[in-house]
Amino acid sequence: MPSSTFSKRLFVFDFDWTLIEADSDLWVAETLAPDLAKQQEDLIGKILWTELQDLLLQRLFERGVTQQDLEKTLHRIPFTSEVIAALRLMKSKGAELCILSDANTFYIDCILKAHGLEGVFTKILTNPAQFDSQGRLHVARFHGLDKDPHNCPLPCQPNLCKGQELQKLIDSQPWDQVIYMGDSTNDFCPSTRLQSRDIVLARADLLLEKHIKMHLDMVKAQVIYWQSPADVLTITQNLFDVSPLPATVATGTVNSKPVPAVSSAYMEEVPVSL
Ligand SMILES: [Mg+2]
Numbered sequence: 105m106p107s108s109t110f111s112k113r114l115f116v117f118d119f120d121w122t123l124i125e126a127d128s129d130l131w132v133a134e135t136l137a138p139d140l141a142k143q144q145e146d147l148i149g150k151i152l153w154t155e156l157q158d159l160l161l162q163r164l165f166e167r168g169v170t171q172q173d174l175e176k177t178l179h180r181i182p183f184t185s186e187v188i189a190a191l192r193l194m195k196s197k198g199a200e201l202c203i204l205s206d207a208n209t210f211y212i213d214c215i216l217k218a219h220g221l222e223g224v225f226t227k228i229l230t231n232p233a234q235f236d237s238q239g240r241l242h243v244a245r246f247h248g249l250d251k252d253p254h255n256c257p258l259p260c261q262p263n264l265c266k267g268q269e270l271q272k273l274i275d276s277q278p279w280d281q282v283i284y285m286g287d288s289t290n291d292f293c294p295s296t297r298l299q300s301r302d303i304v305l306a307r308a309d310l311l312l313e314k315h316i317k318m319h320l321d322m323v324k325a326q327v328i329y330w331q332s333p334a335d336v337l338t339i340t341q342n343l344f345d346v347s348p349l350p351a352t353v354a355t356g357t358v359n360s361k362p363v364p365a366v367s368s369a370y371m372e373e374v375p376v377s378l
């Protein structure tokens with residue numbers, strides 16, 4: 105079955121180290137206050153990441169960092185032309201695009217706007233952030249303390265179970281195919297929510313790959329590993345049958361089942377990771 109027969113696709117993306125080539129929280133800390141970034145490292149695991157970022161923003165505010173400083177810093181985060189081209193291609197083909205991230209609304213909106221991508225995503229689900237009247241940015245938990253805990257048994261933080269949120273997106277419409285793209289531990293839970301016709305685009309050599317390979321029985325979807333933004337563009341072009349086959353692609357699949365959304369010619373070109 106040619107991949108173009110898929111008519112209604114939902115793409116859901118993690119943000120840090122998936123769409124952008126950095127972690128936006130760390131980028132801000134390391135750029136504006138390297139000493140605080142170092143201190144922050146010692147607190148990882150002892151305090152919820154979202155709360156740690158809110159503390160950092162308080163300290164930055166006390167040092168005189170303004171909204172404009174934050175914006176200038178965020179505008180310099182690497183967002184490659186290949187990933188931007190892939191997103192535009194998906195959108196032009198009628199796919200629905202959403203972001204599911206543990207960053208925050210201000211960072212993501214600011215970065216997307218800097219690259220003219222603000223109209224590309226239907227939904228951006230992430231920790232809410234807003235400036236108070238003094239100009240201090242506050243970040244809160246997506247899954248707030250006013251709600252019952254999500255109680256996810258998988259490695260999700262208390263402020264966000266990406267699997268639960270992805271499930272709501274999946275259930276919102278009858279999709280022909282759902283594609284989830286991520287790189288880290290909290291991208292494993294959503295990867296388990298996909299069905300066999302769906303695809304996980306996992307960044308190679310990072311924690312999502314490790315979790316998938318430790319729990320292969322929990323992931324029904326096809327898994328394609330990608331290394332670089334150029335791979336993301338190539339995979340997208342193949343999903344939509346829009347370009348000649350590349351000479352080399354550094355991706356693979358962990359399952360022996362055929363990948364329905366990728367042409368067989370493409371699969372023959374792909375070295376298998378396992
Ligand atoms: Mg990430």
Ligand SMILES: [Zn+2]
Pocket residue numbers: 256257258259260264265266267268293294
């Ligand atoms: Zn979860």
